[in-house]
Amino acid sequence: MHASLTMKKIAKELGVSVSTVSRALQNHPRIGAQTTEKVQKLARELHYEPNSRAINFKNKKSYNIGVVLPYLTEQYFSIALSGIEETLAGKGYNMVVMQSRNDYERELAAISSLIRHGVDGILVSMASETYNKSHFNDATHKVPIVFFDRVLKHPKYGAVYGDITKAAFDMVQFLITKGHQNIALLNGPNSLQATTEREKGYIDALRYHSLAINQQYIKNLNLTKEDTILKINELLNLATPPEVILAFHDYIALDAMEVCKQRGLKINQDISFVTFSNLSFCSYLDNPPIATVEQFPGELGSQAARLLLEAIEQPETYVPREIVIEPKLIVR
Amino acid sequence: MHASLTMKKIAKELGVSVSTVSRALQNHPRIGAQTTEKVQKLARELHYEPNSRAINFKNKKSYNIGVVLPYLTEQYFSIALSGIEETLAGKGYNMVVMQSRNDYERELAAISSLIRHGVDGILVSMASETYNKSHFNDATHKVPIVFFDRVLKHPKYGAVYGDITKAAFDMVQFLITKGHQNIALLNGPNSLQATTEREKGYIDALRYHSLAINQQYIKNLNLTKEDTILKINELLNLATPPEVILAFHDYIALDAMEVCKQRGLKINQDISFVTFSNLSFCSYLDNPPIATVEQFPGELGSQAARLLLEAIEQPETYVPREIVIEPKLIVR
DNA sequence: CAAATTTGCGCAAACGATTGTAAGTACGCC
DNA sequence: GGCGTACTTACAATCGTTTGCGCAAATTTG
Missing domain, CATH: 3.40.50.2300 (Response regulator)
Structure with missing residues (x-):
């Protein structure tokens, strides 16, 4: 497994510097055509892939979104999760999923675990047993939070729910x-x-x-x-x-x-x-x-994901807001 | 949001070096009692939390496990996922979930996305339309793979399935x-x-x-x-x-x-x-x-997670193996 | 042909934390 | 009093990548 192929090796192999390799791989205009070609060729041959951990570290981003919901096994939530996944995948984000099992303590633990793991934002559908809401307040100092379905209505948080x-x-x-x-x-x-x-x-x-x-x-x-x-x-x-x-x-x-x-x-x-x-x-x-x-749970999840991505990617202009999805009566 | 509190700030504040702060927070014996106390006190007051991105980078680990399965909305898989979550959470790992929708291309994309995102291992329940299996081979050069339920039987991979x-x-x-x-x-x-x-x-x-x-x-x-x-x-x-x-x-x-x-x-x-x-x-x-x-899908997921964690944490001694879960006949 | 500009590339710092090594002080002992 | 030994803390390298800056050489310009 993993021979840990880095830019350093490519650089040494070709007798150029690491920065040249980095720029060549980005097609930086300041690098000459032959050098760029040479670097890219070797990178391809060696199946070089950038170390995502290093990039996450440098960019202060993980491209991971945390999702906390009551139960994965409830179809309603798994449909919402599907909607979230679809929206996130389109933007290059992955989702880290945790269940609260409607338990306050678990919800607390899940959120702090997600933050410790360095997610860029969190989507939450609250546990039914969550009476104390202060952990959301603590968490939102670190990363943006958007609620879906079981929401906490407060100007501080984005929220997507049905009427x-x-x-x-x-x-x-x-x-x-x-x-x-x-x-x-x-x-x-x-x-x-x-x-x-x-x-x-x-x-x-x-x-x-x-x-x-x-x-x-x-x-x-x-x-x-x-x-x-x-x-x-x-x-x-x-x-x-x-x-x-x-x-x-x-x-x-x-x-x-x-x-x-x-x-x-x-x-x-x-x-x-x-x-x-x-x-x-x-x-x-x-x-x-x-x-x-x-109630269109997939749409709920998808919209919540979109709102969260906005909070993450345009933090300057983002204002937390609420989105209401109109439910539809179905007569059998 | 995020004032980005690092050890450097704590060190500067107290007039000590960053390494002292680091060791003091780990209760390292080489650091004096008062210094340790002083550092920990300030860290507590400022709500210092280590930067997980930096730690992941240094440790070459993310404590994230990828899970690829056909459909989240199928109860069978969501139960398996629950089992996976439970086992992983107990060991400090989180799970990143993706659906293949039984499509080969999506499965491929999911696995490479997970690897790019730097997961430490991948659990897979194969898509029904996956005829070409070479992507698993490519992926396993980077991270260990364990299959569950819809498995690929090959000495190279761990697998957990029902009889x-x-x-x-x-x-x-x-x-x-x-x-x-x-x-x-x-x-x-x-x-x-x-x-x-x-x-x-x-x-x-x-x-x-x-x-x-x-x-x-x-x-x-x-x-x-x-x-x-x-x-x-x-x-x-x-x-x-x-x-x-x-x-x-x-x-x-x-x-x-x-x-x-x-x-x-x-x-x-x-x-x-x-x-x-x-x-x-x-x-x-x-x-x-x-x-x-x-078929005890929760147990399947849980065992698969355990096997994968073994592959990740004891790579020297780990040998891929198959675990068979005995299904139980239920007469209504 | 000298000066100005462009082109191509390397150096080094930075991100935040960990850790081996060195260095400084204080102490006791002969 | 000199030296060894604890004890305490700082320095510096490291992980892999990105990027500002600087320095040459090549090219264009007057």
Whole structure:
């Protein structure tokens, strides 16, 4: 492995100086044509490749971007990651990926590890358990940070996210116009901004259509399966159980559907579901959620990557800003 | 951002030399107690962090590992990636992820990009369209390569994979003991080693139980949905259509099931499915494949990462080797 | 033909940290 | 008091590349 071929060797071989080799390889005009040719020929023959570690050191850049997200195995995030990869690859950057597993400590460790490894910037989709946000503040003194999807809204950070309030509003409005009245909301954890916005859209739509708001229809989940089962049972045990359940995630809907089936309810007949994530496998279900919201995670990731690259490459003119991606209602 | 605090500044501030600062921060015994204390105190106050780019340069290491796999969005690979991340993080390494999208050119570009970015080693799960393998040979002159799952078996490379032949054998044997005779195989593309092995296990099991091998029951797919639909229709159009179909992937089974349903067949009644990947959402199906093979992708990734780290950290004693992970038959 | 300009190339510093070697001081011992 | 031994710290080289500057030789100009 690695004979460690440097410019020095090429220079010695040809009896010229290292600086001449360097300039010849860059086609610098101050180097003569024959010398340039001679150097490039030998470099090609020896398969010379510049030492990226030395170049990174000199340029104070690594061309690596850190990405911190809750779970790689969640399709939503892996699609976002795909979008990020695509955008970065086009600009010569690679991505270093770490999972927070929705854990604050891990998120902290991931960010500091990325900084220690010398990434040029960081894309973050926050862990649901992140209540203390000061580590982002510390980190941003070192490298620019852009949030995507699970964002921290603050003028200091760039952020790319979907308009959850509107998505929830549209969804509820769709259900109302379909004739539904008893619509429950299986919402996410309180720590996520999206949870608040989803609830707002839900309430706004009910108000807009002059329907009563039943607080018992609104449940916040903590992302564990037990809690989902608990909360769906609470809904089904109500005097007037909901006809439609708005689940913030496909997997939540699936778990809830299981409970319904066990209780003898027929999905899309006795009770229907709509969701907030459009995962590919749902189309294979016999009774899929009747509607869903496409949030374009790939686009989210891609835009966030673009924003971060701007922060890295034009730091003088860059102003952190927020980009909103319009979600789209999909009726099955 | 970045005031670029270096040892030089600390040294100047305290009127000592840079080397003293360096050694004081390492608690080197040659530096006096007060000096060490003084340096560390100031470093703490100024939030000094060593410049990782300079250290990477000096150590000729980046503590970054490249990972090239077909698709991030395939749950199987994202689980493997999770396993890789976990193992690497424990050893102070981060991972740089790239997708080949099963395309040879992209795989090539990914590997050379990783090398240019200075990763210390590369984990690869090969693209299905990779017929020419010479780029791996070129790359391994620069950094060690370890394959996982979709491996290239060659003494030069480490490799971690599942025993597909045994898995297929066990699966077919299970079906035979359940009384099935007409078992078809929807296999992967020819370019993948696993395809050959799966076919071998399938044939071995039939032979072992003295059953005839019907070549019409064996179909190789090219991973496009159209091809899957075409091949499943060919199977169903046979004079004696199969009772059970062994699909090499859950998504293939799902697409095939769709076709069956459209043709009025009842899943798990008129025709059954078994698969070779145990994706989480299948448990939510009303009629899931009756059996599947758990291949432990996380374990695969984790072991591959361990092997690669060995190649990187003990290059003198490292000998490339193959690690086989025993798959497990799961009956639903 | 001398002066001015261009052309071609090497020297050396720089990036930030590590580390072998040297050099200085203080101490104890005979 | 001189010398060996600790002890403490500084100097300088090094990793591989880039780049400003300077110095020759070649060429053009008046």
